[in-house]
Amino acid sequence: MRPTxxxxxxxxxxxxxxxxxxTGLEAYVLRYWETEFPSINxxxxxxxxxxxxxxxxxxxxxIKDLLYQKKYTLAGAKRY
Structure with missing residues (x-):
C-alpha cells in the first residue's frame, strides 16, 4: 500500500x-522510526x-502516509 x-x-x-x-523524510526521523517500528530493520x-x-x-x-496524511498517532500507526 505505497502512496502513489x-x-x-x-x-x-x-x-x-x-x-x-x-521518502522526503530527514535522516533523524528514519533513525527514530527504527526505534519505534521493529519492522524497519x-x-x-x-x-x-x-x-x-x-x-x-x-x-x-x-508509516509516513499513516502519520502525515491519515493523521494517525504514533501509537495508532504501530497498531496498524
Whole structure:
C-alpha cells in the first residue's frame, strides 16, 4: 500500500541519504522510526552504515502516509 507517485529505484540496498531523498523524510526521523517500528530493520555495512532494502522503504512510506496524511498517532500507526 505505497502512496502513489513514489518511485523506488531498482537497487538491492539503499543508504540512509538515499532513503531520505526517496521518502522526503530527514535522516533523524528514519533513525527514530527504527526505534519505534521493529519492522524497519536495516542491515549494517561493515563500516556500520544502514543499508535499507526495498521492503524497508515501502514500510517507511506506509508509516509516513499513516502519520502525515491519515493523521494517525504514533501509537495508532504501530497498531496498524
Amino acid at each position: 507517485g513514489t518511485e523506488i529505484p531498482e537497487k538491492r540496498y539503499f543508504r540512509i541519504g538515499e532513503v531520505s531523498a526517496i 536495516p542491515a549494517r555495512s561493515r563500516s556500520g552504515q544502514r543499508l535499507y532494502k526495498r521492503r524497508d522503504i515501502e514500510i517507511i512510506l506506509q
